[in-house]
Amino acid sequence: MPELPEVETLCRQLRQVILGRRLLSVEVLDERLGPPPAVAGLAVRQVVRRGKAVALLFHGGVAWKIHLRMTGRLLWETDYGLPVDHLRLICHFDGGRLLLIDPRRFATVDFDDEAGPSGPPDPFAAEDPAGLRREAARRRLPVKAFLLDQRLFPGIGNIYAGEILFAAAVDPRRPARDVTQEEWERIARAARAILREAVRARGTTVSDWRDLFGRPGEYQHRLKVYDRRGGPCPRCGGEIVREKVCGRGSYHCPRCQR
Ligand SMILES: [Zn+2]
Incomplete structure (x- = not known):
């Protein structure tokens, strides 16, 4: 998707x-x-x-x-x-x-969209990790599922949520409300960097994504954990595991994501 x-x-x-x-x-x-x-x-x-x-x-x-x-x-x-x-x-x-x-x-x-010219706000562009933490404080669900909430993070899906949490060294299964201010800062920073880099690479082709001219994207070559079960973690060399988090296949390194 x-x-x-x-x-x-x-x-x-x-x-x-x-x-x-x-x-x-x-x-x-x-x-x-x-x-x-x-x-x-x-x-x-x-x-x-x-x-x-x-x-x-x-x-x-x-x-x-x-x-x-x-x-x-x-x-x-x-x-x-x-x-x-x-x-x-x-x-x-x-x-x-x-x-x-x-x-x-x-x-x-x-064919008759009335939403007006502006898109939904980009929560990461606001550089407001305190806001993220306030929103998460009320949520029991795992931080990975929290990042997949389309009302809060429009456009973030399963692949990038997993990569963002890996870059921020946060375990996807952690309850969102337990994530600290410093970790939210890391998540916001990782999200901005990864999304920007993925746009430059014209997206991620793991199955059928093609750009407007029919070409696959290139970010799949830079994924660190997605679809890398059993592979070595690029940061610590540990084994990447796959686990279901709220029904979605989720990849992480249990050694360096805490
Ligand atoms: Zn690791």
């Missing part, structure tokens, strides 16, 4: 190719997406990320919100040759087309 760095990658790449372009027509190939919208002729004014969703803002005040969910992906084509499987939506722009491809059909497109 695309997380913050993957969706941010798509937003940046979309800005490169569709800003200012006019949408000529829309073909909805899967009725689950709803009827095609009446926006033909409008040009794209801006592309913004809202958590894990991509928002396309058109001139005239129209906004779409695309949520890729499990297996959705966007592909930009200027050269229409090969047939594409699992195609659900085609947006014909002046000079290229944007495809929504989605084998499991969970992706959604809200």
Whole structure:
């Protein structure tokens, strides 16, 4: 599932190719997406990320919100040759087309998004570990599950939550309310560094993530614990274990994550 760095990658790449372009027509190939919208002729004014969703803002005040969910992906084509499987939506722009491809059909497109131009706040950008600690003080759940709360940390998913806790040397199973101020500072710092680096690497491809131009990301080569069960910990050489935390597969080093 695309997380913050993957969706941010798509937003940046979309800005490169569709800003200012006019949408000529829309073909909805899967009725689950709803009827095609009446926006033909409008040009794209801006592309913004809202958590894990991509928002396309058109001139005239129209906004779409695309949520890729499990297996959705966007592909930009200027050269229409090969047939594409699992195609659900085609947006014909002046000079290229944007495809929504989605084998499991969970992706959604809200053709009438009214959330306004700004995205949800980025809790790590605020540099407010005291705020994180106050929020966590009321929560019994493991810190890993706390980081997966989309209302608090929009865009953080299972892979990056695990990598952030490894970098911060915090055990994912610890109750969120027991994490200290100093540890929250480490978590916030690790989150900013990892998410920034993952955006630069165009995301993590462990199964089907591809960027807007069909290329895999590169951050999977830099993962320290995800999918490394039994492997040596890059920090202490100990054995990385996999355990379920709130139903999600979770990787950590029991020796150096406390
Ligand atoms: Zn270790």
